Amino acid sequence: MRTGLIAQKVGMTQYFQQDGTPLPVTVLKIDSCQVVAVKTQDKDGYVALQLGVGKAKVKNVTKQLRGHFAKAKVEPKRKVAEFRVSPDAVITPGTEITADHFMVGQFVDVSGITIGRGFAGAMKRHGFGGLRATHGVSVSHRSHGSTGNRQDPGRVFPGKRMAGHMGQTRITVQNLQVVMTDKEKGLVLVKGAVPGCEGGYLIVRDAIKRTHKDLPFPTSTAQAAS
Numbered sequence: 001m002r003t004g005l006i007a008q009k010v011g012m013t014q015y016f017q018q019d020g021t022p023l024p025v026t027v028l029k030i031d032s033c034q035v036v037a038v039k040t041q042d043k044d045g046y047v048a049l050q051l052g053v054g055k056a057k058v059k060n061v062t063k064q065l066r067g068h069f070a071k072a073k074v075e076p077k078r079k080v081a082e083f084r085v086s087p088d089a090v091i092t093p094g095t096e097i098t099a100d101h102f103m104v105g106q107f108v109d110v111s112g113i114t115i116g117r118g119f120a121g122a123m124k125r126h127g128f129g130g131l132r133a134t135h136g137v138s139v140s141h142r143s144h145g146s147t148g149n150r151q152d153p154g155r156v157f158p159g160k161r162m163a164g165h166m167g168q169t170r171i172t173v174q175n176l177q178v179v180m181t182d183k184e185k186g187l188v189l190v191k192g193a194v195p196g197c198e199g200g201y202l203i204v205r206d207a208i209k210r211t212h213k214d215l216p217f218p219t220s221t222a223q224a225a226s
Contacts, residue, residue, distance in 0.1 A: 002218055003083040003091070004205035005033055005101055006053040007188060009112070011198050015179050015189055025179050026194045028204065030186040031055075033097045034074045038090055039082070048084045049091060052077025053201070079201045089218035099181045099188050100220035107175045107207035112196035116168035126161045171195050175207050183220075 007028035015025045030053065037050040056076040058066065069076050072093040091097075102108060122128040122144035131137045131145060144163065148156040173194055180189040188204070196202060206212055 001084070001086040002089050002101075002206055002215065003049045003051065003085050003097075004203055005030055005097060006051055006079055006081050007202050007204050008053070009194060009196050009198055009200050009202055010187075012193065023179060023191055024193070025189045025191055028188045028190065028194075028202065030097075030099050030188065032075075032077075034072075034077070035091050035093045035095045035097070036069065036072050036074060036077065036080060038093060041087070046084065047087050047090065048082050049089075050080060050082045051097070052080045054078030081203060083205070085218070091218055095219075097219050098183050099186050100183045101216065102178050102181060102188055102204070102206075103212075103215055104178055104180060106178050106212050106215065107210040108178060108190060109172055109174045109205050109207050110176055110190065110194045110202050111170065111172040111205075112194060112200060112202040113170055114167045114195045115197050117166035119164065120166035121163045122161065125163060125166045128161075174209060 007030050010027040010029050012024060012026050014022045016022050032055065033051055033053045035049055036052045039046060039048040039050070041047055052069070052074065054077055056078045058076055061069070061076040066076065074094055117124075121142055123130050123142050126144075128144055130142045131140060133141060144161070147160055147162060148154070173192070176190040176192050176194070178188060179191050181187065190204075194202060206215070
């Protein structure tokens with residue numbers, strides 16, 4: 001099992017295929033993605049890689065994190081995330097992973113925090129149809145209607161779809177196809193939309209429901225490319 005990557009959402013655009021057919025794609029940028037630490041079975045009880053992307057100002061990094069990055073001999077990172085890997089996919093700390101980690105045509109799963117919409121009603125949040133526009137309904141046309149029962153059981157069930165805080169939750173979009181990669185610019189184009197706002201960080205992994213062949217194992221590094 002290979003590691004995933006931390007990518008930054010640039011935005012959406014169109015990608016034209018050779019026959020001229022346009023595809024809606026999301027542009028993801030991989031900025032100086034390096035291995036910060038390695039978790040081992042003997043010391044930590046599991047095998048994982050800790051990756052970091054972006055560059056953070058030293059004054060904005062705590063003393064403990066500065067020592068953590070210095071141990072791996074990497075610059076302070078803006079975003080750090082951990083990925084479970086198989087023992088044969090461990091990478092040396094300080095290694096930089098390029099956009100060629102993913103190949104054109106393969107499928108990936110993208111996880112991120114959705115855009116926060118604040119407090120929203122039941123129609124916007126859950127797609128309710130609302131109440132009738134006439135025949136006794138006044139003022140409450142967009143309300144969600146009844147929420148519970150009468151005497152039995154006489155309560156509102158947990159998880160009842162009602163008005164409330166919309167968005168700003170972690171979701172995963174599965175099976176997005178990689179359309180193009182640019183190793184020099186650190187860009188990965190995936191077909192379709194991904195969660196989050198522009199500039200937000202996302203977790204990109206090999207699709208768990210797909211089988212992949214001929215992928216660079218354990219990864220494609222900047223040192224190997226040079």
